[in-house]
């Protein structure tokens with residue numbers, strides 16, 4: 001659906017986006033994540049055709065954005081970070097105006113406006129001037145204009161920015177619903193946002209793509225957590241030489257019950273966690289120990305985001321940071 005290849009963008013001498021490449025398949029919801037100033041908006045503006053890259057290419061449904069801008073833009077719905085909404089227009093007038101800009105024929109335009117009003121739940125606000133709407137409703141108007149004309153790719157720049165928790169939850173629900181008929185790329189600087197809605201995360205740092213992975217991959221760690229009655233020495237004797245086990249570390253014991261012991265087992269790359277867990281379980285039980293639980297440790301994504309952002313920078317990213 002979207003092929004982004006070696007995208008680079010300068011603002012004067014400053015490299016805001018540096019050689020970024022990724023592909024997004026039909027129907028995915030992908031979160032573009034990064035701190036303020038990381039380059040998210042610049043990437044989104046380039047994908048939506050509002051800003052030209054200095055280098056690289058963008059294809060949407062196989063259409064080259066630079067070669068066939070208008071045709072490619074028909075496949076895109078864009079919610080910019082700061083929506084240029086006309087405050088004096090009513091919601092109905094504004095959507096009618098956007099329908100004209102998108103070149104929708106009269107009956108199609110009416111049908112589409114009805115559809116997007118229904119999908120974004122704006123029926124009650126149709127005749128309200130946009131200036132009188134709350135931030136949450138304004139964002140919904142922004143989404144309504146983005147999905148007018150049923151684009152296959154939705155680009156949403158900070159869709160929950162400035163919304164209260166209820167409005168945020170409503171917006172996330174709306175995005176999930178929209179993803180049944182469109183591919184979605186959304187930007188945010190909040191990891192929880194990505195956890196709540198996305199299948200995959202792209203983490204941008206000082207203009208470079210630092211991580212591109214599915215949420216499942218990101219959550220997966222190379223640790224098993226084991227709770228058992230077996231003490232550390234016995235456990236080491238029983239399983240330390242098992243293929244796939246790298247180290248066994250005691251973690252906190254149950255305060256009121258010293259016979260319940262907890263361990264973090266580091267496993268080798270490419271080890272089948274489920275099979276290894278089942279094997280350990282069988283071994284310990286055959287030795288008469290209790291196994292209260294064994295399973296994969298899930299990584300905290302907030303921690304991962306912090307780790308990515310505090311890792312040493314490449315030479316080019318260091319230069320970009322210093323120039324910013």
Ligand SMILES: Nc1ncnc2c1ncn2[C@@H]1O[C@H](COP(=O)(O)OP(=O)(O)OP(=O)(O)O)[C@@H](O)[C@H]1O
Pocket residue numbers: 011014016034035036037038039040041042043081189324
């Ligand atoms: N028009 C511009 N002229 C000069 N520098 C710019 C311009 N737009 C953005 N920048 C710089 O480019 C870098 C990337 O900005 P960008 O807006 O893409 O980041 P972002 O990740 O979207 O940040 P935020 O989360 O704050 O919106 C920043 O250092 C910013 O100051």
